[in-house]
Amino acid sequence: MRFRLPRKGLPQIAAFVVVLLINFAVSPQFFDIRLQDGRLFGSFIDVFNRGAPVALLSLGMVLVVATRGIDLSVGAVMAIAGAIAATLADTHALPVVLLAALGAGLLCGLWNGILVAVLGIQPIIATLILMVAGRGIAQLITEGRIVTFTSPELARFGGGAILGLPVPVVLTASVLAVAVIAIRGTALGLLIEATGANARASALAGIETRTTTIAVYVWSGFCAALAGIVAAADILGADANNAGLWLELDAILAVVIAGSSLLGGRFSLALAVLGALTIQAMNTGILLAGFRPEFNLVVKAVVVLLVLLAQSPRLSGVAVLLARRPA
Amino acid sequence: MRRPTSMTMLLAATMLAGGLNAVNAAELTVGFSQIGSESGWRAAETSVSKSEAKKRNITLKIADAQQKQENQIKAIRSFVAQGVDAIFLAPVVSTGWDSVLKEAKEAKIPVILLDRDIDPAGKDLYLTAVTSDSVHEGEVAGKWLAKTVGTKPCNVVELQGTVGASVATNRKKGFDTAIASTSNIKVVRSQTGDFTRAKGKEVMESFIKAEGGGKSICAVYAHNDDMMVGAIQAMKEAGLKPGKDVLTVSIDAVPDIFKAIAAGEANATVELTPDMAGPAFDALTAYKAKGTVPPKWIQTESKLYTSADDPQKVYDSKKNLGY
Amino acid sequence: MSPSPSPTAATAATPLLAVRGLSKSFAGFPALDGVDVTLRHGEIHALLGENGAGKSTFIKAITGVVTRDAGTVTLDGAPVAPRSADEALKAGIATVYQEVNLLPNLTVAQNLFLGRQPTRFGLVREVEMRRRSIALLRDFDLDIDVGAPLGDYSVAVQHLVAIARAVDMSARILILDEPTASLDAHEVEILFRVMRNLAGKGLGILFVTHFLDQVYAITDRITVLRNGRLVGERETAALPRMELIRMMLGRELSEAASEHPAKAATEAAPDAGGAIRFEGFGKAGYVAPFDLALASGQVVGLAGLLGSGRTETARLLFGVESADHGRLTIDGEAVRLASPRDAIRHGFGYCPEERKTEGIVAELTVRENIVLALQARRGALHPLSRREQDAIAQRFITMLDIRPPDPERPIGLLSGGNQQKALLARWLATEPRLLILDEPTRGIDVGAHAEIIRLIRQLCTEGLALVVISSELEEIVSYADRVIVMRDRRQTAVLEGEAVNVTAILQAIAADTPPLAA
Known part of the structure; x- marks a missing residue:
């Protein structure tokens, strides 16, 4: 029983490695890494750096999904946080900028949480409201244009480096570490899993299921805001129309690749991040491969299908049966 | 279609007879059904329309359709009911306009299309269409590059617009046509950057890696300036010098690209002018005053801007247009 | 329209429905164990028992909703073995559940003739359908607009429509599963009148209820089940209420x-x-x-x-x-x-009756289920260490003899008894x-x-x-x-x-x- 967790994550790790190897096959310089302006540089690093926003989103999404919910608004929350950060960046001190952007994310999460846990609206509907309205709010903040900024402090969140590692990567790793400590180091993880797997039984066992549910949406809002800051810092501007567009779907996909059930219950933070990185590795591979862009989505769909099939317990059962069959 | 119908001749004659002295004093009222404000360019088009109208002492009523055809149809009906002198329409889709444009025609209100054309079947339902030619825009970009590199071999990477968007297809076609005759220029990589900065940057990053750190890239062609702004960032982060090591040419002429041109980080952009209303007003006043029937298509100029065009000044003039 | 009782079979010797030795197990746990039930022509027969006595399984097993493990069902002496509710209906066994399963957004007439609409040249004859609907419902003393959506009417009317549909589809046996649970006294009276009327025409009615007053008001005979077994079959008039309750609840x-x-x-x-x-x-x-x-x-x-x-x-x-x-x-x-x-x-601690939906968290392990209430009381910020959790789980697994004694097994995989013990452990852990x-x-x-x-x-x-x-x-x-x-x-x-x-x-x-x- 001691090796339960690694064994559980094996298909995900295998999928990630296979996608990396495919990338290496289509682009031999895939693993080449050099130092450029004090920052590690190479396609392999890009996977982590470009994957950071979706990885952050999936860190939020995985807990929401664990409570049997879903958060469709994360892409729009990214746009809101990015818009706020970019608008304030050149006129306010960095702490104010971060506080405002992250605060907006927390508020968005609180709104979703109240709709779901207090008013009892189905999560997919409740968060759809902010998914639609949120982008409008972001557009109001930016007045429909791309708001650019020059603040080097905020820019560091996209293009900076710490010990050679891109800041988005360090940030994602830190959030993962903090989340693991806060959630697995306390009993939160157990209470979230219990709430998601059987909310009625959990409430009767004394778990504050309502507070727990609100908390995961707030957390998701926070993660989305952080992702929005990274995305804005990356292009030195806030593009309300496009920031985080459809990324909620990538985040959900990352969580599914991580082996979480959309019906709630068990979750793994680390595997959710790995899922996001697998998706990004695919994207990077497609860009490196030099296919015509018309094939992008088809290739991605096929690879995702293969990854999910590889995880299907039923399919592995069939594989075992076939293997046993005498030749 | 060049020959005016007897109806329009009659109309023109009346106008000519009774209206000569009234040309300037005639306070024209024009209703403009604008698509919405989905992009910076669209916002600029709206604000330029307002200033062009003001310049000519024309009253412009703008209805924002928020990307919905039914809102545009409602707006046109309301303009007809108000009895405006002309209707400008930036159609959100190309079909489904027949009945409402017939209503305008019956009310003898000329309609001028801005920025986008409608289905050819409706040609006799509007006076003229003022649009740019996106194939031509690509050609201008390609010709500039061909002229700039001369006979040196040049590997180009291309950032395409959204897959399937007609603008992206046309800009690609125009560029390809322009460089077809120059065997030294080759498009070595072409991917979609979805018209956004973030994707433009990401795609450029992988182009740089796939092309040996970008050493073999001679030029970048982007279907819009936003992607180019992202690509410039990617090149700078990779230690390349855009505008010097790598030539850049893109389309749209949004303010931010002029900042980059002024800083020497970008070379050229082809303007998709936000001034669609200006030519339309000119055609309209000529038509109202002298009965001059304009051609069915008024093509706007696709002007090329480089560092020779005082980019800082252009930037200053454009930055408050709402881009 | 309504089925006339088969004259040849209407003898006391051949019962309308004879169920013999009906057995059904779920996951090794017997829900029905050799149950015999006899329904005569023209009688209203109560099927009684507490929760878990096996009434629902009995109905499902004779109507083909679940397959039976053993036993025979004969209808007028001929064996029947429907494989679905649809086949049961064709054989003449109709069931009306407490939750009427008709379509509330269709009209009353459409519901009555759903799947068997009168047609001419492939077109539904709406007028004919309405005419026949009105005639059909008249027998049930129902004078309602058959063109209105069924959902507009009360649950009582919906029940009567469901019964009318079943009877019109030449049902010989009508099973009513808790039909009166959501009806008021007046509506119950109407329902009873219809039931008596139908029984008078030779239908056999199996009536499942937990209202004993109603049992004495309408039924001819009673069959009592307990824990999946037949306790007895009696004439209603000859069974004192006290004796009936003892049959339902008590042993000797x-x-x-x-x-x-x-x-x-x-x-x-x-x-x-x-x-x-x-x-x-x-x-x-x-x-x-x-x-x-x-x-x-x-x-x-x-x-x-x-x-x-x-x-x-x-x-x-x-x-x-x-x-x-x-x-x-x-x-x-x-x-x-x-x-x-x-x-x-x-x-306080509470082990609810609905163990699966309100008690266990099936996906979590036995250990996690045991510590759940204690952990919830301590709050998320005061976690029990893994060592403490293991110790608690181990202590109760030993004390209550939970099998298999594996604290890391998802509790959903345990038997009902062991799940119940783990739930007890959950509360005992909170002292x-x-x-x-x-x-x-x-x-x-x-x-x-x-x-x-x-x-x-x-x-x-x-x-x-x-x-x-x-x-x-x-x-x-x-x-x-x-x-x-x-x-x-x-x-x-x-x-x-x-x-x-x-x-x-x-x-x-x-x-x-x-x-x-x-």
Whole structure:
């Protein structure tokens, strides 16, 4: 029983490695890494750096999904946080900028949480409201244009480096570490899993299921805001129309690749991040491969299908049966 | 279609007879059904329309359709009911306009299309269409590059617009046509950057890696300036010098690209002018005053801007247009 | 239109429906065990039993909704084995469930003729369909607009429409599963008139209900099931109510009596200081106000028929529902009970009747399920270390003999009895002073059953106060110091000391029920 967790994550790790190897096959310089302006540089690093926003989103999404919910608004929350950060960046001190952007994310999460846990609206509907309205709010903040900024402090969140590692990567790793400590180091993880797997039984066992549910949406809002800051810092501007567009779907996909059930219950933070990185590795591979862009989505769909099939317990059962069959 | 119908001749004659002295004093009222404000360019088009109208002492009523055809149809009906002198329409889709444009025609209100054309079947339902030619825009970009590199071999990477968007297809076609005759220029990589900065940057990053750190890239062609702004960032982060090591040419002429041109980080952009209303007003006043029937298509100029065009000044003039 | 009773078969010798030796197990646990039921032509026959007696499984097994493991079903002497409800209907067995499964957004006429619309040249003959619908419903004294959506009408009308549809599809046997649960007295009267009318035409009606008054008002004969077994088949007129309740709830009196002395040793003097007192506790429309005082070491049994308000009482005691009457004092201090968390804070625990949906968290491990309530009480920020969790889980797995003794196994994979033990462990880990157990032995195999009874007895010797709800009267008698009998959501009797015996409980349950005017 001691090796339960690694064994559980094996298909995900295998999928990630296979996608990396495919990338290496289509682009031999895939693993080449050099130092450029004090920052590690190479396609392999890009996977982590470009994957950071979706990885952050999936860190939020995985807990929401664990409570049997879903958060469709994360892409729009990214746009809101990015818009706020970019608008304030050149006129306010960095702490104010971060506080405002992250605060907006927390508020968005609180709104979703109240709709779901207090008013009892189905999560997919409740968060759809902010998914639609949120982008409008972001557009109001930016007045429909791309708001650019020059603040080097905020820019560091996209293009900076710490010990050679891109800041988005360090940030994602830190959030993962903090989340693991806060959630697995306390009993939160157990209470979230219990709430998601059987909310009625959990409430009767004394778990504050309502507070727990609100908390995961707030957390998701926070993660989305952080992702929005990274995305804005990356292009030195806030593009309300496009920031985080459809990324909620990538985040959900990352969580599914991580082996979480959309019906709630068990979750793994680390595997959710790995899922996001697998998706990004695919994207990077497609860009490196030099296919015509018309094939992008088809290739991605096929690879995702293969990854999910590889995880299907039923399919592995069939594989075992076939293997046993005498030749 | 060049020959005016007897109806329009009659109309023109009346106008000519009774209206000569009234040309300037005639306070024209024009209703403009604008698509919405989905992009910076669209916002600029709206604000330029307002200033062009003001310049000519024309009253412009703008209805924002928020990307919905039914809102545009409602707006046109309301303009007809108000009895405006002309209707400008930036159609959100190309079909489904027949009945409402017939209503305008019956009310003898000329309609001028801005920025986008409608289905050819409706040609006799509007006076003229003022649009740019996106194939031509690509050609201008390609010709500039061909002229700039001369006979040196040049590997180009291309950032395409959204897959399937007609603008992206046309800009690609125009560029390809322009460089077809120059065997030294080759498009070595072409991917979609979805018209956004973030994707433009990401795609450029992988182009740089796939092309040996970008050493073999001679030029970048982007279907819009936003992607180019992202690509410039990617090149700078990779230690390349855009505008010097790598030539850049893109389309749209949004303010931010002029900042980059002024800083020497970008070379050229082809303007998709936000001034669609200006030519339309000119055609309209000529038509109202002298009965001059304009051609069915008024093509706007696709002007090329480089560092020779005082980019800082252009930037200053454009930055408050709402881009 | 309506089926005429087959003249050749209408003899007493050949019953309309004969079910012999019907058995069905789910996951090795027998839900039906060799059940015989005989339904005669033109009779209304009650099928009775408490929750888990096997009534639903019986209906499903004879209508082909589930496959039967063993047994025969003959209809007018000919064996039938439908493989779906549809086939059963074609064979002449129609079922109308409590939840009418017709389509509320279609019209009454469309519902009546769904799937068998009168057509001409492939087109539905709407007029003809309406005409026939009106004629059909006239037999049921229903004069309604058949063109209106079914959902516009009351549940009673919907039931009658469902019955009319079944009868019109030449049903020979009509099974009514709790049809009266959501009807008022007047609607019940209409339904009964229709039932008598149909029986008069030779239909056999199997009537499932938990309202005993209605059983005596309308049925000719009664079959009682308990724990998947046939208890007996009687003429209604010859079966005293008391005897019927005993059939449903009790074993032989002598058996129960033999278990009684085991309790004597646990009798503790009521400790007035350390008492939990509910005074005038109740909620309007839910449970009538009641008094309940519990001292440590005491076991109070809650007895009554299904629907009498036992579970509702438990939910009030645990704060799942908030009382709007009365007060609770613990050790003399007034206490508010607004949620289960409040109850848990004061040392209460609750094992609900619906073990799978309200008790276990199937996906989590046995260990996690055991520590859940304790962890919830401590709060997320005071986690039990993995070592502590392992120790707690191990202690209770050993103490309660949970099998298999693997704390890391998802609890959903355990048998019902072991799940129940793990739930007990969940509460024992919180070191409670009051445990409320709702049907703790239901759906549990015989071995585990005895163990849980033993545990209950042991717990009260260790000083816990217990409130136990059970339909197994002899079980209650064997451990309860006091028995509260409920009917119609109110306490009707409190039995103490020598009065705690099966006969007395049965008498209290059956006592002075006014017979429904027939």
